[in-house]
Structure formats: C-alpha cells, structure tokens
Amino acid sequence: MPSKAEISFARSLHQKKFRQEHKLFITEGKKAVEELLRSVYRVKKIYALADYAEKLSGPFAARVKGKISVANEKELQSISTLTTAQECVALAEIPEAKFNKESIAGSVTLMLDNISDPGNMGTIVRTAHWFGIEHVICSERCVDTYNPKVVQAAMGSLFFVNVIQTGLEKILSSLKKSIPVYGTVLNGKNIYEDKLQSPAVILLGNESTGISEELKPFITHPITIPPGVKTGKHKPDSLNVATAAAIVCSELTSKNIL
Amino acid sequence: MPSKAEISFARSLHQKKFRQEHKLFITEGKKAVEELLRSVYRVKKIYALADYAEKLSGPFAARVKGKISVANEKELQSISTLTTAQECVALAEIPEAKFNKESIAGSVTLMLDNISDPGNMGTIVRTAHWFGIEHVICSERCVDTYNPKVVQAAMGSLFFVNVIQTGLEKILSSLKKSIPVYGTVLNGKNIYEDKLQSPAVILLGNESTGISEELKPFITHPITIPPGVKTGKHKPDSLNVATAAAIVCSELTSKNIL
Numbered sequence: 001m002p003s004k005a006e007i008s009f010a011r012s013l014h015q016k017k018f019r020q021e022h023k024l025f026i027t028e029g030k031k032a033v034e035e036l037l038r039s040v041y042r043v044k045k046i047y048a049l050a051d052y053a054e055k056l057s058g059p060f061a062a063r064v065k066g067k068i069s070v071a072n073e074k075e076l077q078s079i080s081t082l083t084t085a086q087e088c089v090a091l092a093e094i095p096e097a098k099f100n101k102e103s104i105a106g107s108v109t110l111m112l113d114n115i116s117d118p119g120n121m122g123t124i125v126r127t128a129h130w131f132g133i134e135h136v137i138c139s140e141r142c143v144d145t146y147n148p149k150v151v152q153a154a155m156g157s158l159f160f161v162n163v164i165q166t167g168l169e170k171i172l173s174s175l176k177k178s179i180p181v182y183g184t185v186l187n188g189k190n191i192y193e194d195k196l197q198s199p200a201v202i203l204l205g206n207e208s209t210g211i212s213e214e215l216k217p218f219i220t221h222p223i224t225i226p227p228g229v230k231t232g233k234h235k236p237d238s239l240n241v242a243t244a245a246a247i248v249c250s251e252l253t254s255k256n257i258l
Numbered sequence: 259m260p261s262k263a264e265i266s267f268a269r270s271l272h273q274k275k276f277r278q279e280h281k282l283f284i285t286e287g288k289k290a291v292e293e294l295l296r297s298v299y300r301v302k303k304i305y306a307l308a309d310y311a312e313k314l315s316g317p318f319a320a321r322v323k324g325k326i327s328v329a330n331e332k333e334l335q336s337i338s339t340l341t342t343a344q345e346c347v348a349l350a351e352i353p354e355a356k357f358n359k360e361s362i363a364g365s366v367t368l369m370l371d372n373i374s375d376p377g378n379m380g381t382i383v384r385t386a387h388w389f390g391i392e393h394v395i396c397s398e399r400c401v402d403t404y405n406p407k408v409v410q411a412a413m414g415s416l417f418f419v420n421v422i423q424t425g426l427e428k429i430l431s432s433l434k435k436s437i438p439v440y441g442t443v444l445n446g447k448n449i450y451e452d453k454l455q456s457p458a459v460i461l462l463g464n465e466s467t468g469i470s471e472e473l474k475p476f477i478t479h480p481i482t483i484p485p486g487v488k489t490g491k492h493k494p495d496s497l498n499v500a501t502a503a504a505i506v507c508s509e510l511t512s513k514n515i516l
Contacts, residue, residue: 039492126498130487132491155498236414247505
C-alpha cells in the first residue's frame, strides 16, 4: 500500500520541474507499463491493483521483484494523471541522453522543432518506432518528452526509440550539409515526385508556425505534401504535424529507403 | 454582451444531448471560426472580444451581420470548452446528413468504425479534407462528430467534408462488393505492394480493438501498413488510427489514385 508521502511524491512527477529534479517520470496503464518492462528502462516502482499486480509477477517476475506496491482504486486515482486511472502506474528513470553525430550519419533521423502538443509528440514517437527510426531529436522548445501526455500518446514506443531533447542548431550545423535535411514546408518539392534518400534528417516544425527561422537555413531539401483538394474547392492550409511525419516516413518506406 | 441565459445555453452545447436537441454545435478560435464563415454552414451566433469582433466584420460582413455579440474574456471563458478561451466562440447549425449510395460509388470514401478518441476523429477529417476526400462516414458508435474536441482537432475541415454518422453495416451491405472495401487489419496485404484502386471504401476501426466483427465480412481487400522495425528489435503492435488513415490516403495519392 502506498504511503501518503509516496502518493505525494508520485504526484509531484506530473510536473516537469520535479521530473527533472528526480530524473523520474510516470507512465500508466497495462499497455505502456508492460512495454516499459520489456524495455531497458530502469523501473523504480509500480503501483497496481491487487489482481493486476499478481498478473505482472508472472511474465515480468525478475523485472518487478520488490518494486510492486498494491494500491486500491482511490490511491491509483490520486497518483494518476488521467481522468480515470487505469490498473497500474509505474515510476521509471529518465535515461541519460545518448547521442553522437555518427548515430544520425547512417540512417533516417527525425528532428522536431518546437512541437507544443504532447499528443502530437507522442504520436510522432510511436510512428517513428513503427517505421524503425531509431533517433528522434527534439528541440528544447518542444514539450517535455516525459510529459505524461507524451508518454501516454507514445503507447510504449518511447521506451524503444532514442528520443533526446537538445539544441537542434548545433547538431544541424555540425552535419555541414553532409546528408540531406528534408524540411516540411508549404512551398517545397512535391514529396511524391522527389527522389528521397537515406541517410537523411527529416525536420518538422511547430503546429502553427512551422519550422523556425533559425533552422530554415539548414534545410537542403524543402519538401511538401501536396493537398489533393479538387479544383474549385476550399483548400485547407495545413496538415497535422504528426500526420505529416507519418506521411514522410511512409513515403520513405514505400520507396524502400527506410 | 451575452446574457446569463445565453451563456448557459451556449454551455449546454458542450453536451451531446443538447447539441442533438437544438441541432447546434460550438466551435472556437480564429482559425476554426473563420473557416466556418467560409463554409456553407449556417452560423447562429458569434461571441467575440471587441477587437476581434471588429476584424471579423471586415471580410465576413455579410456572414456575421446581426450575429456578433461582443463578450469579455470572462464571458468567453465561461462559454468555452478550452482551458484557456480564445478570442471567439461560434454557435452553428448541425447540417442535415446528406448521403446517397451514388456519392460513394465514384470516389474514395473513408468509413470509421467505433473511433472513440475525439482528437483522432478530428484529425482524420482534417486529413480527408487535405487529400480531397469528400465523404467520411462514421458508425454510430464513433464519438459524436460535433463533440467540441472533434471540431477543434479538425481545424475547420469539418465544414468542408461531408461527415455523416450512420449505420455502416447497411451501407456496406447495399454496396454488394461492387467497389473494393479496404480494411486496415494486422495481417493483410502489404499496402505498399497492393495495387490500390478507386472508387473504394477505406474502413478503419477502433483504437484498441480494430474493425468490429460485424463489419469484417464486408472487407474485400484486407491491407496492412507493415512495421519497418529492424530485425531483432522490439516491434510495436499498432499505429495510431489517424496515422494509419493518413498513410492510406497518402499512398493512394502517391499512386495517383486519389
């Protein structure tokens, strides 16, 4: 049973400053917690309903040993970031950012500039995992990677993709245009006609304002997903950024590049 | 200035039963409200901050005549469905569902079975609009199309796509397999290798459980977006449904079918 102090500590991790102070984050629900247990992430504590706690001890016995605290629904609700708590909440360590320039020299890397919606960020990480992209590099102005809504939307994929948050300008500048930097913009080359290649960086910008002015000079290949609206019909002015990310990844896969 | 009764009426539209009773829905923020004014939707009322009310009267003078009520921030917040209200909230009529079998016989139609997340539903409508898809047919078990979170995520595209909510079984059965029904499933044909065609129906299922058992028999072409995870790595078990919808639409566009 979690003590009041434990509940209060877990709750503090809803906030970025305490996540950063303790280097811990919170993840909840069967799906995400089981993916966490399959990953190399260090698990600190799992609060779970009695039934579910018992189930977890089966396949994940070694991983959960000494870390499970049985909680009732009310206790889980007070730890949860969700309107309706699920059967378990886990506390896990935020890993040290691992990154070197060579990591991106050999494959396709997503770079996210100033993504503000946690649902978008989590969905992009989930999509990256699906398409086998190993590194997602987020600018410091992006929403915190370990924000509970990002963790939720990533559906466990956050634990299998190397997601790091750092200055993009420094990395892009160190690449010295040695590999293509595809930037999704409004008036770029039609993505369906462009000859895409790997290794490459795919740069995606903010939901409202797109790629920031400071990063635009690093784009070597501006690309656009053309709207398919019939002539004469009113045209939408943008696509959701997580949708755009998925389309670029899919197009690379379709062309056997990814 | 909105009266207390008006505020209370507008607030009632946060709930599905009152939206259905009054055949009205709520939409907020510059972007969505301006798209609403560009559409054929009937606008009933616009509550806006003084500055913005004046701006609206310029390009949309005819559309907004006699319908604007200047409100202060506190009043807008009490009408708003958002944590932080934006500069305007509009009340508009839910249009009569227009649908006949011929509408789907000549083009690509999205059918959504039991989509429960409003953000996903809105994003799918936005994507449909982007790719020039005219009809999105949602099962009755989907989240309400005029749920404020759906309206928000659709970013105005809801007003330019014919989105109707009805029984899918009846429509699919009336098609008698005359056009392909592509269903996104886990073990279908690789979407990148399949020869897709139009007209067609693209059927997408629930976020957790996929396409329901009752609708599966109507699928003529089960398709799959294959995961691109490198051998030996842990594989995610699904993609976000709005992401999947976008990838199918993009693939159709890439192959010049849409």
